[in-house]
Amino acid sequence: MLTGNKVTLTPAEIKDKEAVYQWCFHSETTKYHSGPPSYPNAPIATEAEFFEDYQEYYFTGAQPQDGRGFLILHAGEPIGFISYSSFHLKDGIAELDIWLNREAHCGKGFGT
Template sequence: MLVGNKTFIRPLEIEDAEAFYQWYNDQEVNLWSSGAWPQNTLLSKGEIEDRFFNPDSDEHRYAILDQQRELIGTIGFREVNIPAQSATLFIVIGNKKYWGHGYGPDALKTFLHFLFDQWNFHRLTLDTWDGNLRAIKAYEKLGFKLEGKLREARFVQGHYHDALIFGMLCSEFTRDS
């Protein structure tokens, strides 16, 4: 288990599927995690299990817990490029009562330590849509740099938005607590 200042990160357990079902069928959670309501939602419990708990998936997905070990979100990486030592990150705080209280940045920083120091990644990227100001602020505060924009690549609530691509190199990661 990875230990942050406010969060713990552990492997997923099948019992987590019920919370995922609630989160990924919640309009507000999906709006901020991907801007894709309802495209990424309306999944059955079986579809949630197949999508997020499939051992053959190329995603490495973990659970985010609070200090009382309550499941509050998920974090992980995909699109691993072994020669380039790079991957794409994702994070969702699905329990809305934890939004805006620093749990996401704490989990992400804890995970960055793990990926740069244990997995030996050289570069990590993540993305969001231009309306997700809370995520943008958190990514920049952690040291991610805006590297690009995919113009009008996201369709959110009836309007096109830019997708923003952020990156961080291992040498740029601040390892202080």
């Protein structure tokens, strides 16, 4: 667990997979990164597609060299998800993905 001024990051677990999928592809914030009209070339992923990309090790920590996911907590409540992946990049370089579960959490500095 890592605690900052506004949020705490806690390792995501298998039980969090469904919520994380819903936050990404079936929430108020989905329109900011997927699906028409703004992102016609980035369709809404099915659960199967999402879990193909976000394999179990993101939720178990079994392959930290490949990637890991964390819940973003504010005041003890989960408000989003952040993950890193590094298996497809150069050694020592990671890609970060982050999304929040509601528009009310956007613009408050929780992502930064």
